[in-house]
């Protein structure tokens with residue numbers, strides 16, 4: 001409802017006052033309803049192997065969470081990891097989780113299959129969103145949800161940069177994101193062994209130190225059962241790309257997109 005106040009001096013009519021009262025009452029009811037609903041919740045999970053003397057002294061998940069807290073103030077943003085109770089995958093936590101973001105690298109094998117079962121059920125049957133980042137392509141939940149080996153053809157840290165382009169500007173994950181460059185990156189070469197995605201909002205080109213160029217997919221989307229899934233290829237633990245505002249915007253968009261199926 002829209003209420004227009006008359007210029008001062010003319011006073012408010014009975015109708016104005018009624019309208020104003022209804023508006024104030026309506027927004028108060030909406031606020032109470034939102035509070036009662038418990039805020040939407042995203043959990044950012046990490047295995048805890050980012051070097052403490054490098055760019056993510058408090059781990060990768062903390063950096064991703066900081067961007068989400070800045071851009072999604074209405075969301076409840078939490079972090080979890082291998083050392084959390086039940087490896088950060090308690091039933092209670094997953095039940096309240098609208099979107100789970102996962103970063104792992106060296107400790108994929110330590111994640112218990114029982115917890116992967118829970119994640120799979122929450123995504124496929126109950127519509128929880130799942131976002132895998134960079135080296136989490138080999139994480140158990142990522143492989144389970146994709147149903148494929150999830151390998152890339154090559155892995156190189158050879159001084160490449162990545163020029164990211166917005167392939168699908170109308171996709172929600174592209175909202176407010178312009179083309180940007182990540183000056184240092186770990187290169188994952190195509191093909192990425194996954195099912196055909198529903199959408200590839202972000203693509204890009206690796207540019208080698210000698211100028212050679214190699215195209216790649218950067219951000220891929222799938223629907224898995226009732227859930228939405230996004231994979232973001234950059235995110236190596238020794239480059240500060242996850243702190244960049246463009247990347248933080250992509251994550252905030254991806255969280256909102258992945259939660260939308262619920």
Ligand code: ZN
Nearest residue numbers: 135186236237
């Ligand atoms: Zn890496």
